Amino acid sequence: MFHSTTGLIHLSAAFIAMISGAFVLLNxxxxxxxxxxxYTYVISMYTLNITAFFIYYLFGKFGPFHALSVMSLICLSGGIIPAIFKKHVKNWLDWHYYFMxxxxVGLYAAFWAETLTRTLPVRQFWPLVFAAATVTAMIGSYLxxxxxxxxITERSLSNTDQNK
Known part of the structure; x- marks a missing residue:
C-alpha cells in the first residue's frame, strides 16, 4: 500500500483530511x-500535499499528480488565507467557501481515482483516473x-437582522 515512511505519512494525512473535511462540510x-x-483539515491537507512532492513511485519524476498537488495547495491557501485575514479581505467568506x-472536491477526486485504479481489474489507468475525477467534480460542482x-441567503438574512 505504501512504499516508504513518506508514503505512510501521506496516506495518514489523506485519511485525516477526508474525515475532518467531511465533518466540516456536514456540520x-x-x-x-x-x-x-x-484547522485539522488544513494542516492535514498541507501535510498531504507537501509529502506528495516526495513521492515519485509512479513516474520516477515530477508528474501530473504533482501538478494537481500544486492546484490543491492553491485552493487550500485561497480558502484559509481570506479566513485568517477576514478583516482585510472583501467578501472573504465567498473566497473561503469556494476555495475550501x-x-x-479535489481530495475526494484523488481518493476515487486512487481507489478505482488500485481495486478494479481494468488495466485502463488514465481513463479510470479521468472518469473518477470528472464524476467527482460534477457532483462537487452541483453541491x-x-x-x-x-x-448567501443566510448571510443576507443575518446582515438584514444586524442592520435593524
Missing amino acids: KKGGIFHKRVG NWSV IRRNAKRL
Whole structure:
C-alpha cells in the first residue's frame, strides 16, 4: 500500500483530511467546532500535499499528480488565507467557501481515482483516473452551487437582522 515512511505519512494525512473535511462540510459553519476541525483539515491537507512532492513511485519524476498537488495547495491557501485575514479581505467568506469546497472536491477526486485504479481489474489507468475525477467534480460542482445559494441567503438574512 505504501512504499516508504513518506508514503505512510501521506496516506495518514489523506485519511485525516477526508474525515475532518467531511465533518466540516456536514456540520454547522462558523463557531469553535468548525474552526478546530477546519484547522485539522488544513494542516492535514498541507501535510498531504507537501509529502506528495516526495513521492515519485509512479513516474520516477515530477508528474501530473504533482501538478494537481500544486492546484490543491492553491485552493487550500485561497480558502484559509481570506479566513485568517477576514478583516482585510472583501467578501472573504465567498473566497473561503469556494476555495475550501473545491479543495475537498479535489481530495475526494484523488481518493476515487486512487481507489478505482488500485481495486478494479481494468488495466485502463488514465481513463479510470479521468472518469473518477470528472464524476467527482460534477457532483462537487452541483453541491457547491446548491449550498452557495443557501449560504448567501443566510448571510443576507443575518446582515438584514444586524442592520435593524
